[in-house]
Amino acid sequence: MTEHLVDPRAPRDLKAFIAGLPKAELHVHHVGSASPRIVAELAARHPDSKVPTDPEALVDYFTFTDFAHFIEVYLSVVDLIRTPDDVRLLTYEVARDMARQQVRYAELTITPFSSTRRGIEEQAFMDAIEDARKAAEADFGTVLRWCFDIPGEAGLEAAEETTRLATDDKLRPEGLVSFGLGGPEIGVPRPQFKPYFDRAIAAGLRSVPHAGETTGPETVWDALTHLRAERIGHGTSSAQDPKLLAHLAEHRIPLEVCPTSNIATRAVRTLDEHPIKEFTRAGVLVTINSDDPPMFGTDLNSEYAVAARLLDLDERGLADLAKNAVEASFHDEAGKGRIKAEIDTYTSAWLAR
Numbered sequence: 001m002t003e004h005l006v007d008p009r010a011p012r013d014l015k016a017f018i019a020g021l022p023k024a025e026l027h028v029h030h031v032g033s034a035s036p037r038i039v040a041e042l043a044a045r046h047p048d049s050k051v052p053t054d055p056e057a058l059v060d061y062f063t064f065t066d067f068a069h070f071i072e073v074y075l076s077v078v079d080l081i082r083t084p085d086d087v088r089l090l091t092y093e094v095a096r097d098m099a100r101q102q103v104r105y106a107e108l109t110i111t112p113f114s115s116t117r118r119g120i121e122e123q124a125f126m127d128a129i130e131d132a133r134k135a136a137e138a139d140f141g142t143v144l145r146w147c148f149d150i151p152g153e154a155g156l157e158a159a160e161e162t163t164r165l166a167t168d169d170k171l172r173p174e175g176l177v178s179f180g181l182g183g184p185e186i187g188v189p190r191p192q193f194k195p196y197f198d199r200a201i202a203a204g205l206r207s208v209p210h211a212g213e214t215t216g217p218e219t220v221w222d223a224l225t226h227l228r229a230e231r232i233g234h235g236t237s238s239a240q241d242p243k244l245l246a247h248l249a250e251h252r253i254p255l256e257v258c259p260t261s262n263i264a265t266r267a268v269r270t271l272d273e274h275p276i277k278e279f280t281r282a283g284v285l286v287t288i289n290s291d292d293p294p295m296f297g298t299d300l301n302s303e304y305a306v307a308a309r310l311l312d313l314d315e316r317g318l319a320d321l322a323k324n325a326v327e328a329s330f331h332d333e334a335g336k337g338r339i340k341a342e343i344d345t346y347t348s349a350w351l352a353r
């Protein structure tokens with residue numbers, strides 16, 4: 001069961017504050033955000049799938065023995081996304097769930113290679129995510145932008161395909177802002193992806209690879225030097241290398257921290273052992289994210305509650321965390337200004353109650 005994953009110990013009134021706090025989310029996966037209801041609905045459409053159709057049974061199905069097991073389960077959910085309509089439904093519903101948590105802006109990581117190789121036509125895939133993005137902004141006020149990531153374990157074929165989809169002027173979607181690298185890190189050295197990141201950066205995309213999630217700080221160094229990372233997905237093992245922490249702090253390179261994800265995938269043993277405190281002590285810019293919330297039995301608000309407990313934050317500390325994410329985002333300056341002002345207004349009103 002996943003109760004142990006969601007931290008019940010943050011004070012109740014801070015949870016109420018968090019629930020209303022305007023937020024931005026930078027590290028959250030498209031398929032990984034499919035709610036139990038959506039996954040169950042898609043599983044019912046495709047009876048050949050091994051994914052449970054009952055949301056209750058899904059909770060056990062989303063309990064992982066290790067990272068490799070997590071990827072196996074993740075891909076079984078990817079297999080459920082078979083038509084452009086599945087893509088549109090999933091994307092719009094993910095935005096609805098975000099809006100319920102006062103997420104004003106999110107950079108959603110999508111792995112187009114995994115869907116196009118399973119038969120979804122490229123242009124139809126792009127149209128589906130763009131339709132959902134525009135509908136979500138109109139209906140919920142939530143601004144979505146896309147990060148396209150390479151599933152690294154699928155190798156250079158996946159890298160080439162993902163780069164083509166991200167840089168072809170006819171195909172690349174209007175909402176695309178960044179380029180990433182996901183999947184297992186073990187046995188997937190980062191330097192081999194340099195040519196692809198060079199092409200993506202030359203096309204105006206921002207570099208945000210996962211690194212240091214299940215491998216050591218050298219993977220984070222590789223992401224910085226070879227892939228010119230502007231932010232690091234997880235970067236959990238950076239705490240093992242004081243020089244790396246100092247570098248991240250000095251160059252204001254944000255970490256996309258996903259506390260419960262690291263516990264669920266067994267990358268970190270317990271929340272109390274999570275290195276997030278080392279990051280803040282070293283002056284590293286920390287952002288809080290949920291990664292694959294329903295799969296980890298959490299959501300963004302719960303991750304802010306975890307951060308409040310681990311970093312001993314009050315309302316102003318939580319507001320600063322939220323503003324870190326806005327500042328580290330690739331939103332335009334006007335959009336950043338609006339959300340930061342909203343965070344300040346909300347926090348002042350809350351404290352003046």
Ligand SMILES: Nc1ncnc2c1ncn2[C@@H]1O[C@H](CCC(=O)c2cccc(C(=O)O)c2)[C@@H](O)[C@H]1O
Nearest residue numbers: 029032111114149150151153154182183184291292
């Ligand atoms: N915490 C995470 N840490 C890392 N990644 C995460 C995390 N959460 C979600 N992902 C996503 O999982 C995908 C994994 C897909 C993958 O490994 C793979 C391997 C072989 C073939 C294929 C295929 O499609 O044929 C795909 C990544 O693209 C990434 O976006």
Ligand SMILES: [Zn+2]
Nearest residue numbers: 029210233291
């Ligand atoms: Zn991730």
